[in-house]
Amino acid sequence: MDLLRSLEACKLIVFDLDGTLYEETHHFDYYAEQIAARLPEAARNDFWRDYRDALDGRHTLRIGRAYDAAHDLILAHRRGRVTDAWHWDGAPLSATEVEQRYPEPLTFDRKELLNVGDQWWLPASVAVHYGIAEKALGEAFLATRDFMQSEAFHMRPIPGLFEWIDAFRVHGGKTALMTNSPEPDSRTILKKLGLDQAFDALIFWAEKPLKTEAHLRALLERFQVAPTDAASVGDNWQNDIAPARRLGMKTVYIDAFGLAEGDDADWILPSLRTAFAAGERRI
Ligand SMILES: [Mg+2]
Structure with a gap:
């Protein structure tokens, strides 16, 4: 119907x-910049490379997947049930290991187990991999929301x-x-x-x-x-x-x-x- x-x-x-x-999506560029500015300088280049790769589909991390920050693993899942898992560098876990680690559907907690369900979570997950503090990530988010309120952020x-x-x-x-x-x-x-x-x-x-x-x-x-x-x-x-x-x-x-x-x-x-x-x- x-x-x-x-x-x-x-x-x-x-x-x-x-x-x-x-x-609108251009605020995600701003968000990524705010995040990068709060990362240790040594991690910034790696952050940008992985974030761009993830955006362009050249990284194992992508929208629709999940990031297990506690174990630094990227997960493919269907309605929370893990179907595949990879290390950050793209090396896959065996099917047996996936079954053993994730026998139950995922429960996302926004801290240790991140659902990359929309574009907000892509730069955030990359930054968590590179060790951003939770507080700094929150500040980057609020700075982005400030930007979105400003005249500079045009909306249609x-x-x-x-x-x-x-x-x-x-x-x-x-x-x-x-x-x-x-x-x-x-x-x-x-x-x-x-x-x-x-x-x-x-x-x-x-x-x-x-x-x-x-x-x-x-x-x-x-x-x-x-x-x-x-x-x-x-x-x-x-x-x-x-x-x-x-x-x-x-x-x-x-x-x-x-x-x-x-x-x-x-x-x-x-x-x-x-x-x-x-x-x-x-x-
Ligand atoms: Mg939404």
């Missing part, structure tokens, strides 16, 4: 922010998105924003996108994926909506899609990197823009 028509039949739609409601709203959300709400639908990002910069970004008046609920510092399910349950309860009448829209499968599926919600996976397999979500599209490209349908 047509995506927008199906969403219009919902009573609650929960949107992720970064990578979902906007498509997705044409038709606000009008569609507005009409959805006029017809009684509820909308929520749930983001792992902090509040002040996220509010500024929403303003830049013309979406600051688009949501009935706003959740910042959401701590997805650990707390996604709890947040979704609270939203369903607050707006008195059954999971089957609600949808989650996001670009990070572990954060935005898997927990919503477990609750029985509809799911829209924004898959800019072509990571999805056919049954990963109810709808899979490279960008929200494509849903509104054909004539900007109204409800």
Whole structure:
């Protein structure tokens, strides 16, 4: 069924922010620079080489994989189940070793086991490999969010998105924003996108994926909506899609990197823009 028509039949739609409601990527260059500046000088060249290689698909680390920082191993996984593992230099572990080390699905903790589920985690994982302190990584992230609030960070709203959300709400639908990002910069970004008046609920510092399910349950309860009448829209499968599926919600996976397999979500599209490209349908 047509995506927008199906969403219009919902009573609650929960949107992720970064990578979902906007498509800009040049802030990742800024983030990488901020990270590099906080690394020991001796590690900077290696950081840039591995980060560029990872971006260009020339490194074992890439978006869609995971980084086991505790053991310095790169992992390929399908829905958390490890299928392959490599040392940082690309040397593979044997199938037996993979099975022994990772008998259970991965539980990502954002510290020792990192899900490289979107582009934020690519420079971060490389930096963790080169020994960046957690505090320094956090500072690089916040410096990047500051940059994103500034005039220098240009954003292009997705044409038709606000009008569609507005009409959805006029017809009684509820909308929520749930983001792992902090509040002040996220509010500024929403303003830049013309979406600051688009949501009935706003959740910042959401701590997805650990707390996604709890947040979704609270939203369903607050707006008195059954999971089957609600949808989650996001670009990070572990954060935005898997927990919503477990609750029985509809799911829209924004898959800019072509990571999805056919049954990963109810709808899979490279960008929200494509849903509104054909004539900007109204409800
Ligand atoms: Mg996102």
